[in-house]
Amino acid sequence: MSDAELQPPPGMADLCAPEIFLWQRVEEVARQLLVRYGFLEVRTPLLERASLFVRAIGEATDVVQKEMYLLQDRGGREMALRPEGTAGVMRWVASGGSDRAEARLYYMGPMFRAERPQAGRRRQFHQIGVEALGPASPAADAECIALQVHLLQAAGLEGFALRINTRGVPADGPSVVAGIRTGLGGRSDALCEDCRRRLAVNPLRVLDCKVPQCRAVADTLPPVTEFMGEGSRRYFDEVLRLLHLLDIPVAHDPRLVRGLDYYVHTIWEITHPALGAQDAVAGGGRYRMQLGGRELEGVGFAIGLERLVLALQKYGVRPDESAVRPRVWIVAADAAQMGDLLVLLQALRRRGVAAGMDLAGRSLKAQMRAANRAGAAWAVIRGAAEAEKGVFILKNMSTGTQEVMDLAELVQRLIEP
RNA sequence: GUGGAUGUAGCUCAGUUGGCAGAGCGCCAGGUUGUGGCCCUGGGUGUCGCGGGUUCGAGCCCCGUCAUCCACCCCA
Known part of the structure; x- marks a missing residue:
């Protein structure tokens, strides 16, 4: 670290x-x-x-x-x-x-x-x-x-x-410098070390010195516009x-x-x-x-x-992170579904749906945790049983309810707002 | 460039006069043989920033060094 x-x-x-x-x-x-x-x-x-x-x-x-x-x-x-x-x-x-x-x-x-x-x-x-x-x-x-x-x-x-x-x-320069030098002339010993140098090199700089004594002296000068x-x-x-x-x-x-x-x-x-x-x-x-x-x-x-x-x-301004949350998280209940689900994942993304999926072959439980953590509104779950019937489970992550449907309906539901 | 403060687990931080390195959060696993959040249980060897020194013994004291933060200065 x-x-x-x-x-x-x-x-x-x-x-x-x-x-x-x-x-x-x-x-x-x-x-x-x-x-x-x-x-x-x-x-x-x-x-x-x-x-x-x-x-x-x-x-x-x-x-x-x-x-x-x-x-x-x-x-x-x-x-x-x-x-x-x-x-x-x-x-x-x-x-x-x-x-x-x-x-x-x-x-x-x-x-x-x-x-x-x-x-x-x-x-x-x-x-x-x-x-x-x-x-x-x-x-x-x-x-x-x-x-x-x-x-x-x-x-x-x-x-x-x-x-x-x-x-x-630029033409004002000489008279501004002269004005400041004249204004500060008798009191250069009241200025800080830096300002005494500034007075020679760049007198304007004396004006914004933060040392209190210099401030007090500078305050007595007329505004630079006078010069x-x-x-x-x-x-x-x-x-x-x-x-x-x-x-x-x-x-x-x-x-x-x-x-x-x-x-x-x-x-x-x-x-x-x-x-x-x-x-x-x-x-x-x-x-x-x-x-x-x-x-x-x-x-x-x-x-x-x-x-x-x-x-x-x-001031408490916070970015809206909902914009980067996936709408759907795809979950493989068994590893054999990975290929088909990867195809689904890409198909959804190509239709404009923000979608995520765990690609490391983790357990169902771990995948569901990932779906929750990512903040997905929906989870699509498919295992051997669903694959055999040609269906998918669509789970609402906030209510916990789930429905079974075929691919066409699934895509339709996820594309809708 | 100058000054002050601070460096301990992934993160935020405790750690008493020098005497066995800790907590909370997070993360992982299990409780639930195909389901997240809440709850319960389990999971910590971490070059105590790094290098020296003092000491029987150093996270703690001393010196050096690196880094971070804050301030000077300057600027956005």
Whole structure:
């Protein structure tokens, strides 16, 4: 049980029933909904050139600096397991993959980050993400958020909170940095060690530090929008106005900062109180990046499936397991019937009936136990006596009553609802 | 990468100041010579995560190691 050889690699999990049913339901709900919004699925490689992520996500980010799984392939190329989904999709778009200028794409699958595992954080984790390409537009951002909220609700999640902020445009950068530095200028000694370093490297990061002293200092700063140009402020106000129109509850959090370099304008995060320390169930934002000489812009989000499922479970959402129960269990009262019953088993399945059978030659009693355990509504029993008369026993597993009938009637009864 | 906690049966976990390794659930068989659930009876050698050390004696104490969980950090 604790044999290290048999454990999955650290932070990676084997997934099966019963949790898998919840995953499958979420995935099905997502596919249905995304089609309704006009998104098409794209599946990109799990392994990409490491340089792709460096360029797209940013050299200085934690994800690139210390969380990527790096490896050399047979040709000596520096490769990385994808730590997120946007970069791969953008590579595909930049390579001419999409024939539409304003492609609407979605993906779902595993991502990899070599972090220390904890509640809601795996080294292999799974995301459902969307990318809506197109020029900056408050309406596009609002639609994207509306879709994400819709998706979470359709999956059965309640009680989540949406926080939103703006990064402005790259041109705002210098004045935002200057504003923060000026605001914090005299009080850098009141900040934690990390924040004093951040102040030099990435001052925005000081805003979302969790150390209480830093918080207190950061709280005295005006919202970052104060340091942005008129255009950025108007853009953000319009996003807020549209979300209000759409009746989507949202809190403006001036301290919300997102880690990846490609974000511009609107950024947001959805948290859930049932989750513990890693409480962001989903996040998103508008982004802009240069890839292969092309400038790509769009808005997108990702939902963390582990976290979504965790939150659903804590809220008592249970998958419906009746869907995987067989309708009928076939029982051979003596081994000589096995061949005929196997034929019946396949005939029923080909007619759409979920059917099961013990194939190991166990006792009648053991087969009946298996029928009960599988949750079958009916059992079909046949031994030498029935075979001789050309009939079958059909037993109702909940009432315990049973009837004798021929093959035609048996099949008819089992096909009926 | 840093810190704290935890590793005992298939699962969940007891195990006293170091002194014969246990319970519940599950599973298998029987009670029912061709019938499940409920009930009764029977069925446990399990590298006490692994490797060292201390001791007459270690599941328990010490060191190391691996793994898991939680938190920092970061993010979905």
